[in-house]
Amino acid sequence: MSARDAVAAAAAPEQAAERGEGAGEGGPPFPVPLRLGDLHASLADPLLDAMTFLNEATTRYPQAVSFAPGRPYEGFFEPADVHHYLDTYLDHLAARGAGRDAVRTTLFQYGPTKGVIADLVARTLANDEGLTVPPEALVLTVGAQEGMLLTLRALCAGPEDVLLVSSPCYVGVTGAARLLDLTTVPVPEGPAGGPDPATVRAAARAVRAGGRRPRALYVVPDFANPSGTSMPVPARSRLLDAAAEEGLLVVEDNPYGFFAREAGERPTLKALDRRRQVVHLGSFAKTCFPGARLGYVVADQEVAGPGGRRTLLADELARLKSMTTVNTPALSQAVIGGMLLRHDCRLREANAPAAAHYAANMTVLLGELERHFPPPERRRLGISWNEPEGGFFAVLTVPFAADEAAMERCARDHGVLWTPMAPFYPAGGGERRLRLSISSVTKRQIVDGVASLARFVRAEAG
Template identity: 30%
Template sequence: MFAERTRHLNGSDIRAILKMTEQPGMISFAGGMPAPELFPIEEIQEVSQHVLKHHGKQALQYTITEGFLPLREQIAQRMQVKFDKACSPQQILITSGSQQGIELSGKLFLDEGDVVLCESPSFLGAFQAFRLYNPRFIEVPTDDQGMVMEELTRILETTDRVKLLYVIPDFQNPTGRSWSLARRKELMEIVSHYEIVVVEDNPYGELIYEGDSLPSLASLDQKDQVVFLGSFSKILCPGFRVGWVCASPQWLEKYVMAKQAADTHTSTFCQQVIHSYLERYDLEQNVSKIKDVYRKRRNIMLDVMDREFPETALFSKPGGGLFIWVELPAFVNTREVLAKSLEKGIAFVPGGSFYPNGGHEHAMRLNFSNMSEDKIIEGIPRLAAVIRTFI
């Protein structure tokens, strides 16, 4: 009875693992979840009451698909300040999280058999969204500076039907890598010679712990090829599911039509609460507090890993974001490691989930934002002990 496209529909490994982490006493390094103790609950409570008292009839009503205009104006200002991208509110569409922006991109641009280029590894949620449209995934070799441009050029020169390139240039999920400025510029120069859509997913760009932020791909775009996806989930609260698409006016029009068909519009109330929060409170102060906590947790996790992990375990040392990427010897299967570590009360995500074409089962992704310092100090040695039984 199901449509043919559903044969590519698979559940998320992360969601399946998160169900297991609900067991009492489980220490989870699995989800990419913010720390709930950092949510500005009192402030959100205050602005929610303000919105209901002064704008309740509007906040509880339907709104336009594009989203609440005052919030779109605020986002356009943030795009300039935070991502070096000058844009108008008319180039902003409010989405139900940036995940919806990914899904709409697949719906708008992909026909069956089209090619999606992505980093290797990359975000498994994007694979889930794109697979509904039956594309072919080609992984572009990636190092600590970003995609390897020689390989990208070779693929573009020798591959038909390349339609979309999906990238996370800032503190990538799952590796935590950030692209160098040179790679960003080179990418935009290369793709300018092709009819290709660049989807720049940027949920982590503001969570920078060392150094300076780098220009977004959108800011380097000279041909309106970049669709920028942003989100409030990691810098405010994920439960509101408020993100945005920033794109050229002609492309945004199609995104609006696709969203109309999907869910009409994102929650009016949540949009107005975030708008009111941005007016009445200092989001930058909240982000600074988040960064201080996550920086400390990252440092603690890396210190314990340096002491406890075997020398053959190689891991990233990200300058921001939420994740540490670990690669074990090739003969180790981290799905087997996970089964044993769950018995010890420790959860993580096996690395094979982040490769659309499979393989690479010797890697794992660890999250440091969601567990407290004492849980990290307790959990990493337990995980290291399990890993040692496989090496």
């Protein structure tokens, strides 16, 4: 048989299937497409397309000024540093008495499920956050996203358990809940920023009145994604009190806490936690670099089992992890571990240049919005925006539907990308709001981008 004949023979079954022809007598059925309706219901949920849509749009409009991605500024990264960080960690292992065989095992083999650099992370939390946590209460994860999945899976035992989420809310946690078939109930952000304690109480009691159990509250206390808002410090303790009264655990996600525009005390909820009611999700994506895909969970809650068994929640999360990613890549941990060591386990100080960069970018963004939309025009058009105290994101309210089609028009006709806010509202809303991220652009791009964005907004409003 010639090569051409072989290719034709191999293609014949597929072509027959496309023509609707069945299998031959006694033969196996030809492959048919899987029905989306026979797969998990989350795959039909448009929420799962929120992140991929932005990536695809960025690819289609590579020359556009992109206010869409919430990723760090790449100007702070140097490829050669990866080798230096790895060497630093190897030197650290040698200084601790690890021989060649032990080092080889640490780097190349499956490692402990809870991770290999928990001691360095614990030291860093103590230095940066004043948070004293034993290394055994930590689980190193494949990004904070895995930490979310593990935490939600462990805490929510059945269909009666409900997760309260601040609204608008990061789609990563609502998406994770969707994958796990968990019900989420939104708690609107208060006017001062973050979920109001009284609103949390009301939401928990409403869930309970409906015959279900409010299990936990997910919140980003500092410069939240997507809104950019922060909880006032006094409200943080009140929130913990309200959650305790309602029997809620608090799942704190705080990747942006270092990036305040002005100095001032902003204790994490975990640092204020006196009841072990806060499960703290951490990430090195913004403070080190996202390519390492390294996060962690602080889960120091005690778990009581049958026969008097006592463990930490971190141990139970590790059991779940052993059936998902097995362990977090040792090479990623080694590189981040070396970075922590290089900076004496003080990432807040190491991130001072980045914090200054993001603060300056936010100031430029707010100034350019003010310049292009003076108060009389804002009132006439119905345009407004918030003024975040730090972080990566600000939100612009506009007099038209800021949906994916509008973003496409803006990218195509005006060379600017942004993020529609509607997917961040679990119960609907945000249709006339868009998120602007300042983290991965230069000041010049912000100036040019806001000018183009202003032309687009006026055209849509008109």
